[in-house]
Amino acid sequence: MAENDLAVIPRGRDFWTAFRRNKLGIAGAILLGGMILMALLAPLVAPYDPRQTVEVTLEDIYAPPSPEHLLGTDDGGKDVLSSFIYGARISMFVGFTASFIAMGIGGLAGLVAGYYGGRVSNLIMRITDILLVIPDLPLMVVLVALIPRKVTVFGARLEFPVLAIIIAVIGLLGWTSTARLVRSQVLSVKERQFVTRARAVGASNAHIIRHHIFPLVFPLMLANTVLVISTSILSESSLSFLGLGDPTAVTWGEMLHFAFSRGAMSGGFWWALIPPGIGIVIVVFGCTLLGNVLEEILNPRLKAHHLSPAYQPRKRSPATMPGEVKPAPASGGGGE
Amino acid sequence: MSQRDYLIRKLAWGLFTVLFVVALNFFLFRIMPGDPAKAGVKDPRLGREQQEALRVRFGLDKPVFLNLEGGNPFDSQFFIYLVNLARGDLGISYKENRPVIDILLDRLWRTVVLVMVAQIVSILLGVGLGLLAAWRRGSSFDVWALAFSLITWSLPTFFLGIIMLILASSRMSLVGLTRTLGIMGGLGAVLVVLWRLPKVLRLADGTLAEKWLRLINTLLTWGGSLVVLYLFVLFVVRGGFPTGGMETAGRTYPSLASYLLDLGKHMVLPTITFGLVLLGEYMIIMRSSVLEILSEDYILTAKAKGLTNWQILRDHALKNAMLPIVTLIALNLGFTVSGAIQLETVFSWPGLGRTIFDALSKLDYPVLQGAFLLLAVSVILANLSADLLYSYLDPRIRNV
Numbered sequence: 001m002a003e004n005d006l007a008v009i010p011r012g013r014d015f016w017t018a019f020r021r022n023k024l025g026i027a028g029a030i031l032l033g034g035m036i037l038m039a040l041l042a043p044l045v046a047p048y049d050p051r052q053t054v055e056v057t058l059e060d061i062y063a064p065p066s067p068e069h070l071l072g073t074d075d076g077g078k079d080v081l082s083s084f085i086y087g088a089r090i091s092m093f094v095g096f097t098a099s100f101i102a103m104g105i106g107g108l109a110g111l112v113a114g115y116y117g118g119r120v121s122n123l124i125m126r127i128t129d130i131l132l133v134i135p136d137l138p139l140m141v142v143l144v145a146l147i148p149r150k151v152t153v154f155g156a157r158l159e160f161p162v163l164a165i166i167i168a169v170i171g172l173l174g175w176t177s178t179a180r181l182v183r184s185q186v187l188s189v190k191e192r193q194f195v196t197r198a199r200a201v202g203a204s205n206a207h208i209i210r211h212h213i214f215p216l217v218f219p220l221m222l223a224n225t226v227l228v229i230s231t232s233i234l235s236e237s238s239l240s241f242l243g244l245g246d247p248t249a250v251t252w253g254e255m256l257h258f259a260f261s262r263g264a265m266s267g268g269f270w271w272a273l274i275p276p277g278i279g280i281v282i283v284v285f286g287c288t289l290l291g292n293v294l295e296e297i298l299n300p301r302l303k304a305h306h307l308s309p310a311y312q313p314r315k316r317s318p319a320t321m322p323g324e325v326k327p328a329p330a331s332g333g334g335g336e
Numbered sequence: 337m338s339q340r341d342y343l344i345r346k347l348a349w350g351l352f353t354v355l356f357v358v359a360l361n362f363f364l365f366r367i368m369p370g371d372p373a374k375a376g377v378k379d380p381r382l383g384r385e386q387q388e389a390l391r392v393r394f395g396l397d398k399p400v401f402l403n404l405e406g407g408n409p410f411d412s413q414f415f416i417y418l419v420n421l422a423r424g425d426l427g428i429s430y431k432e433n434r435p436v437i438d439i440l441l442d443r444l445w446r447t448v449v450l451v452m453v454a455q456i457v458s459i460l461l462g463v464g465l466g467l468l469a470a471w472r473r474g475s476s477f478d479v480w481a482l483a484f485s486l487i488t489w490s491l492p493t494f495f496l497g498i499i500m501l502i503l504a505s506s507r508m509s510l511v512g513l514t515r516t517l518g519i520m521g522g523l524g525a526v527l528v529v530l531w532r533l534p535k536v537l538r539l540a541d542g543t544l545a546e547k548w549l550r551l552i553n554t555l556l557t558w559g560g561s562l563v564v565l566y567l568f569v570l571f572v573v574r575g576g577f578p579t580g581g582m583e584t585a586g587r588t589y590p591s592l593a594s595y596l597l598d599l600g601k602h603m604v605l606p607t608i609t610f611g612l613v614l615l616g617e618y619m620i621i622m623r624s625s626v627l628e629i630l631s632e633d634y635i636l637t638a639k640a641k642g643l644t645n646w647q648i649l650r651d652h653a654l655k656n657a658m659l660p661i662v663t664l665i666a667l668n669l670g671f672t673v674s675g676a677i678q679l680e681t682v683f684s685w686p687g688l689g690r691t692i693f694d695a696l697s698k699l700d701y702p703v704l705q706g707a708f709l710l711l712a713v714s715v716i717l718a719n720l721s722a723d724l725l726y727s728y729l730d731p732r733i734r735n736v
Binding site for chain 2: 130132133135137139141146237238241243244260266268270274277280281284285
């Protein structure tokens with residue numbers, strides 16, 4: 001394996017240059033960043049507080065969009081726009097937290113499987129195979145429905161909020177893609193010369209993992225986590241829509257659940273149904289764009305793949321000496 | 337390793353996975369504190385003896401895993417469960433008092449029908465459109481195809497279903513529809529022109545006439561897609577398609593043809609919804625696999641030999657490009673099942689997915705357990721057969 005193929009993961013300024021070149025990535029970042037900003041600034045931006053109790057009359061229920069309620073009201077007479085803005089908070093919180101859990105488990109599993117290989121790797125990969133084959137939404141539905149809220153442990157009564165259970169379930173089932181990715185990366189990094197040299201000098205396994213392998217693997221893990229965020233948000237909204245979420249939490253899935261099961265469809269009250277869905281689409285769309293672009297930039301191997309729209313033949317390659325002619329890429333960008 | 341060893345290995349692993357899911361299914365529903373299995377008999381209206389009798393009837397008085405009280409050690413809930421499973425007995429529904437297997441079999445084919453039709457349609461369309469997008473890489477069509485796939489992937493299945501329902505149940509007239517869509521389309525066209533115009537005009541090569549031609553080409557592609565969108569929305573809104581259920585309630589069918597017609601009308605909306613979601617995925621995978629193949633050397637050789645584009649496609653590219661599609665179909669089966677749950681809930685389709693949903697709300701645990709088992713095992717078996725099929729189609733992996 002040539003030393004030159006350690007295509008360095010762009011750091012710092014190189015990264016931003018590469019990132020700025022990709023318009024799709026910027027679009028994704030803007031969409032995602034906009035939503036995060038909106039969620040953080042919710043109390044300032046939203047016209048009403050959806051958790052405040054309101055006294056409503058019949059006219060206030062499912063009222064169409066008006067100057068007081070820009071997106072109308074929902075089944076409880078609450079302003080849809082405010083629910084939408086506040087809903088971003090918990091929806092994205094659940095998505096982010098669940099995918100961090102998945103990143104943690106998957107990263108650990110991938111590192112161990114890739115580095116130690118052999119039986120351990122086999123076992124971990126078998127577990128991921130099983131998890132991949134079992135259909136995810138039915139399993140999540142069953143788990144979330146059956147895990148008890150109240151548990152007595154050693155005489156102490158613990159109560160788990162529904163959101164915690166949902167986050168845990170999504171995280172526990174969503175680590176497989178990260179694990180596979182990390183494992184294949186570790187496998188490719190493990191055989192590089194600097195690792196062999198470190199081992200020859202007497203570095204312990206822990207040291208090698210922490211100082212050599214992990215820094216190369218982590219950026220890609222992060223890119224993969226962004227993609228996992230999008231699937232986590234989709235899962236949470238599906239679970240809430242099916243009625244398994246926390247009815248007191250304002251999330252986009254819950255908004256859809258209430259609107260759907262309380263007659264918004266038959267009444268044609270589209271303003272209660274469309275905004276939360278659009279919110280989900282924007283966040284997932286942004287995460288997907290961003291995640292794909294990050295994966296391209298941060299993956300040393302994928303960088304040369306001719307399918308990537310970001311593929312640009314490098315103007316200066318460390319492998320070419322001055323005076324050498326760089327081989328021209330074949331049609332379509334050329335294979336490796 | 338020979339092909340036979342590979343097959344045996346795959347089969348053994350598949351069998352193990354099935355057994356694992358069978359055991360998981362059991363423990364999931366019994367070991368959970370709060371014991372869902374006992375929940376069905378805890379009706380407070382029943383007297384003590386009746387509760388006891390129900391418990392004995394459902395076998396809930398036996399120990400869960402191993403019977404250590406002398407006699408037969410296998411007289412426990414787990415082994416009774418396994419034996420019953422082997423006999424095809426999935427228990428009796430708490431709420432409907434019918435054998436679970438009857439309920440499930442009745443619902444299974446309805447899901448299969450819906451899902452199969454959607455899969456077939458979206459595979460055919462996805463393969464075709466993906467191929468076209470790859471062939472015209474970088475063109476407006478390609479960009480449109482990518483955008484479309486990304487958007488449908490980001491849409492939750494149930495939300496797309498809700499949109500379809502809103503469209504189908506809105507009573508917009510033709511004129512109103514045309515006006516609304518015309519405004520939206522006009523805005524979109526303006527945006528597209530503003531976006532593409534600088535790039536199209538900045539390209540240094542070509543005369544002014546060529547630049548105009550490129551601009552017109554862009555406009556036509558986007559305009560064409562707008563027209564398609566308009567016709568599609570028109571179809572859904574004015575088509576008079578039923579928004580729920582599988583059959584018109586209370587109707588009798590004098591002939592098979594009339595039943596099929598009614599069934600077909602009910603199937604249109606859910607199939608379109610599911611088809612759109614799947615279409616995006618298939619299109620993207622087909623596109624990237626065709627792109628990868630088109631850059632291979634043997635394609636260049638074929639072209640140098642003088643084969644026409646169509647011949648190259650037909651004899652070399654298509655066969656190889658279809659391989660990832662086979663894998664994707666298998667991988668998608670799990671996703672299909674998840675989508676089916678959402679779809680059937682939104683469209684009130686009486687299939688397996690909605691059975692799970694209903695059993696959940698009615699706390700009918702035997703049905704829930706049986707349905708989950710059925711779903712998981714069928715996905716595993718389908719994945720297994722897809723694996724085997726793939727190894728038959730692609731000789732390269734047999735010798736792994």
